[in-house]
Amino acid sequence: xxxxxxxxxxxxxxxxxxxxxxxxxxxxxxxxxxxxxxxxxxxxxxxxxxxxxxxxxxxxxxxxxxxxxxxxxxxxxxxxxxxxxxxxxxxxxxxxxxxxxxxxxxxxxxxxxxxxxxxxxxxxxxxxxxxxxxxxxxxxxxxxxxxxxxxxxxxxxxxxxxxxxxxxxxxxxxxxxxxxxxxxxxxxxxxxxxxxxxxxxxxxxxxxxxxxxxxxxxxxxxxxxxxxxxxxxxxxxxxxxxxxxxx
Amino acid sequence: xxxxxxxxxxxxxxxxxxxxxxxxxxxxxxxxxxxxxxxxxxxxxxxxxxxxxxxxxxxxxxxxxxxxxxxxxxxxxxxxxxxxxxxxxxxxxxxxxxxxxxxxxxxxxxxxxxxxxxxxxxxxxxxxxxxxxxxxxxxxxxxxxxxxxxxxxxxxxxxxxxxxxxxxxxxxxxxxxxxxxxxxxxxxxxxxxxxxxxxxxxxxxxxxxxxxxxxxxxxxxxxxxxxxxxxxxxxxxxxxxxxxxxxxxxxxxxxxxxxxxxxxxxxxxxx
Numbered sequence: 001x002x003x004x005x006x007x008x009x010x011x012x013x014x015x016x017x018x019x020x021x022x023x024x025x026x027x028x029x030x031x032x033x034x035x036x037x038x039x040x041x042x043x044x045x046x047x048x049x050x051x052x053x054x055x056x057x058x059x060x061x062x063x064x065x066x067x068x069x070x071x072x073x074x075x076x077x078x079x080x081x082x083x084x085x086x087x088x089x090x091x092x093x094x095x096x097x098x099x100x101x102x103x104x105x106x107x108x109x110x111x112x113x114x115x116x117x118x119x120x121x122x123x124x125x126x127x128x129x130x131x132x133x134x135x136x137x138x139x140x141x142x143x144x145x146x147x148x149x150x151x152x153x154x155x156x157x158x159x160x161x162x163x164x165x166x167x168x169x170x171x172x173x174x175x176x177x178x179x180x181x182x183x184x185x186x187x188x189x190x191x192x193x194x195x196x197x198x199x200x201x202x203x204x205x206x207x208x209x210x211x212x213x214x215x216x217x218x219x220x221x222x223x224x225x226x227x228x229x230x231x232x233x234x235x236x237x238x239x240x241x242x243x244x245x246x247x
Numbered sequence: 248x249x250x251x252x253x254x255x256x257x258x259x260x261x262x263x264x265x266x267x268x269x270x271x272x273x274x275x276x277x278x279x280x281x282x283x284x285x286x287x288x289x290x291x292x293x294x295x296x297x298x299x300x301x302x303x304x305x306x307x308x309x310x311x312x313x314x315x316x317x318x319x320x321x322x323x324x325x326x327x328x329x330x331x332x333x334x335x336x337x338x339x340x341x342x343x344x345x346x347x348x349x350x351x352x353x354x355x356x357x358x359x360x361x362x363x364x365x366x367x368x369x370x371x372x373x374x375x376x377x378x379x380x381x382x383x384x385x386x387x388x389x390x391x392x393x394x395x396x397x398x399x400x401x402x403x404x405x406x407x408x409x410x411x412x413x414x415x416x417x418x419x420x421x422x423x424x425x426x427x428x429x430x431x432x433x434x435x436x437x438x439x440x441x442x443x444x445x446x447x448x449x450x451x452x453x454x455x456x457x458x459x460x461x462x463x464x465x466x467x468x469x470x471x472x473x474x475x476x477x478x479x480x481x482x483x484x485x486x487x488x489x490x491x492x493x494x495x496x497x498x499x500x501x502x503x504x505x506x507x508x509x510x511x512x513x514x515x516x517x518x
Contacts, residue, residue, distance in 0.1 A: 120331065
């Protein structure tokens with residue numbers, strides 16, 4: 001088992017090393033990068049909006065449910081929602097979902113290209129396929145996913161604000177008061193550190209599994225599933241490590 | 248010219264290529280034939296650098312391809328065109344974009360010039376009104392033509408073709424065979440074709456190599472094949488009665504042709 005882990009880790013590092021070479025044609029690489037930004041960023045926007053709105057709403061309602069003491073001002077609900085969303089829910093939950101959405105897409109796209117010999121066709125032309133097919137995906141993920149996390153944080157807090165009002169738990173004024181109280185900018189830095197780390201995991205791990213698929217259609221499905229599972233586990237592991245180091 | 252010297256390739260304990268040495272001649276259609284599992288595809292992948300060899304040399308015009316780094320291989324790779332068994336067209340691109348892709352990547356020509364070149368090669372492979380179609384919208388034969396067009400768009404010196412007739416009807420197979428042969432002659436390129444289609448062997452094989460269990464078993468022209476007494480080759484090529492009959496007919500044709508030439512020669516020398 002451990003040998004297989006080292007085998008995959010070694011091949012993964014070799015793949016990352018192989019991505020860095022002089023582009024055959026910078027214009028084509030830029031075009032591919034922009035294409036991936038649209039695929040990953042715009043393509044995932046819908047699911048991010050839905051998830052973050054509901055995460056914020058649920059966090060508000062459940063925090064209010066747990067704060068039973070009359071001595072605690074209601075604005076504390078907003079503080080808890082804000083920090084929970086920024087520190088944990090926006091980066092981690094959103095990236096776990098994106099690990100499924102983006103990860104399976106990357107793994108199956110590259111896997112299909114491998115099985116149908118499209119990658120071989122590019123190799124024969126003299127193209128560094130690791131650089132042309134994988135690097136733009138990783139860079140695009142690292143540009144767009146942190147933006148999605150920022151959007152998710154805003155929408156999460158907005159969802160909490162509206163849910164509090166709709167369910168009669170907390171007024172807009174009380175919520176806004178809580179949002180402004182004892183805000184720590186370091187939390188945003190921490191959330192973005194998480195977002196960059198996760199976006200690298202979400203893109204590079206599925207790229208590794210997709211790029212190295214052997215066999216047929218069944219193996220593409222397997223590679224896609226493995227890629228998502230490994231990405232999610234690594235996100236949770238990185239979540240703990242970053243919390244231990246940065247907080 | 249492509250030369251292979253003592254190529255060996257194994258997967259684990261299983262030795263696939265056993266000391267294969269060959270010469271592929273320029274301006275000719277070189278066919279590699281053999282039963283499934285005889286090592287044809289592995290040999291071709293070793294030749295184009297998709298697989299590394301365990302030992303031996305692949306030499307392109309006196310340059311040892313196997314000893315080169317990836318960076319050094321790039322100029323030679325740009326002289327190679329390849330048609331894959333499944334055509335390997337890029338799904339997300341139209342026919343025109345597929346053919347233009349190598350030009351986009353490697354040429355500094357303007358868009359207008361690139362488009363003109365794409366149209367030239369699409370006309371060359373007799374593909375009309377398909378520029379804006381996606382690979383999923385065209386037939387198997389059309390996919391092969393697009394694959395050929397993409398392979399020749401950069402004017403390669405070497406053309407590799409893996410199973411050009413797989414999944415095609417006999418009529419389309421003939422068209423594709425003729426196209427490959429014509430392109431080889433027109434552009435004076437070294438073409439290497441992996442096949443087990445006997446029509447291709449008889450019609451377009453200038454130089455034929457028969458592989459058996461990872462070894463080169465026989466080598467010669469499509470005329471030599473008729474007179475070969477190699478049992479393994481005969482068992483493979485003339486497995487059916489139909490092809491045995493064709494063999495006898497071709498033998499008679501060749502004898503008659505030789506006799507006619509001899510007679511004509513005598514007559515012309517007497518006059």
